[in-house]
Amino acid sequence: MNFTFWKKLKALILFNFIFQIICRNRWKFLAQFLVISYLSVHVSLQPYVVKLIIEALSINPVFSNIIIPILCYISLELLFNFISRIYDYLCLQLYPTIKTEVIAYATEIVSHHEHAFFQNEFSGSIANKIKELSRGVNDTLKILFDRFFHFFLTLIIASYTLMQIHPLLSFTLIIYTLFVIIISVFFNKNIRVYSRTFSEANSQVTGAIVDRFINILSIKLFRTYVNEAKELDMNLKIAKRKEKVLRWYILKVIFLQGIMTTFMIGVSLLILSFSAQDHSISVGDFALVLTLSISITNIILSFSQDISYFSECFGQVSQGVSLLERKRKAQDISNAKNLLVTRGKIEFSQVYFSHISGMPLFNNQSIVIPGGQKVGLVGYSGNGKSTFLNLILRLFDLDSGEILIDGQDISLISQESLHRAITVIPQEATLFHRSILENIRYGCLNASDEEITQAAKKAAAHEFIMSLPSGYSTLVGERGIKLSGGERQRIAIARAFLKGSPILLLDEATSALDSVTEGLIKESLSTLMKGKTVIAIAHRLSTLFKMDRILVIDQGKVVEDGTFKKLFQSNGIFHKLCSTQVLA
Helix, strand or coil: CHHHHHHHHHHHHHHHHHHHHHHHCHHHHHHHHHHHHHHHHHHHHHHHHHHHHHHHHHHCCCHHHHHHHHHHHHHHHHHHHHHHHHHHHHHHHHHHHHHHHHHHHHHHHHHCCCHHHHHHCCHHHHHHHHHHHHHHHHHHHHHHHHHHHHHHHHHHHHHHHHHHHCHHHHHHHHHHHHHHHHHHHHHHHHHHHHHHHHHHHHHHHHHHHHHHHHCHHHHHHHCCHHHHHHHHHHHHHHHHHHHHHHHHHHHHHHHHHHHHHHHHHHHHHHHHHHHHHCCCCCHHHHHHHHHHHHHHHHHHHHHHHHHHHHHHHHHHHHHHHHHHCCCCCCCCCCCCECCCCCCCCEEEEEEEECCECCECCEEEEEEEECCCCEEEEECCCCCCHHHHHHHHCCCCCCCEEEEEECCEEHHHECHHHHHHCEEEECCCCCCCCCEHHHHHHCCCCCCCHHHHHHHHHHCCCHHHHHCCCCHHHCECCHHHCCCCHHHHHHHHHHHHHHHCCCEEEEECCCCCCCHHHHHHHHHHHHHHHCCCEEEEECCCHHHCCCCCEEEEEECCEEEEEECHHHHHHCCCHHHHHHHHCCCC
16 A cells, blocks of 8 residues: 555656656647647648649549549648648757757756765766656657547547448447547556666666776776676666567567557548449548548557657656655755854764664764864774764754754754855865866866966965966866876865865865875965864874864764873874874
């Protein structure tokens, strides 16, 4: 019962998503309706004009008798061509717009998912699902408002036309159509399942390819081309197998529908033959029925294939919408206020947090960092240092307890204002595949070129930037691959200078720098830290000397707290870390 409820809820979310797109483009869809209405009428109108021409020829084959029906036929063809081009123009205006809207909307929604989501998913797989969602929505709407509407309106008009000639012809057409729809709907469930599994397998292939290229240097250095080829081949075989299952199933459905179509045309010909014997229909009627039957059966066959394709597209859309409907954690409350930083005081109050249920990383942790204090964070790897910073940034929500900044619970304030107040320099700075100027400007989007240059100078980045062929206009490559680790880090530090937030978090910010470069920016970092609350995960002793206080974290607990000199003399964990230079 519960499963059925969630299945219905998921379908409701999906239809609501599509309905919103329709509403935003309602006038374009209305115009398309009008055009398709004429095209549906044309399917029956054209054979009727052919009937008039044949009957005119059979009665009196003189030019004056047939010229008007012929002119009508030519006019209809010209009108049909004109209306068809209007239809093409409307599609040109409508569907590319929808595609871009879906991609923009889905990307925006997914971008706000919790941090853990992106840690557990292939970036390439996410991008592929969004792309499939846009294509699926496009094709789903096209089938719904083009093919299905066109089909049903054409069927109604054709049935009425055939009824005027012989009721049995109309009855045969309706029965045949019902059988085709029933068969299509009956097999539709399996097609949708096969389509969804194939779409998922296809996304895995894309994700594996992207992951391979992201880690291409590791592949080159470890010479694991054969192993990676086997890994990709395994994913490709799974995708190929699932696609074959889908295509073969659709092929069997189409074959069955083809047999029914042959039977329907045969029955129509028999009815015509018997009716012709008692002269109840004319030669023109015979031509009309035969022409219309061929046209309508082609449309019905196309419709049956559209039902199968609709299921496939619906599966793509359903998979894509599953990205959007994920329950998002760390969301702003409805009346979230902006963070007001006065001193920059940070307080952990009885914080309980676990990445995995039942395995707490922080258990009833409380700590106070006064505003303006410079705190070093040290400890062995995997004991919660980076998580400590991530919780302040609210990349994860607490299981219980509070984190306060100047007395304000960060779960009750807007994340936008929280992140404006905090600057982070990560351990590994990743850059956009854009120019250096644009990457530094990310710290303050309205900064002038002069302000960017000054920030780069403070970060000891200006000289190496100017030595590049295009200077600040140099493209850095995907994730900044064209620059060294130290150069990328200096770009990140320049961003921090530009942003100028009152709270500064350093996640081993100088770990990628050589000793000479580190010496160059020491003074700059000191300037950057003035008047700010600073928490720095430290790897090198040199970054801890000027810290007001050092916290040693072990298994999610602050086990040592004091100045550098005090902790070094205590002969505890910090002393061991300093002695061995194994600072995490």
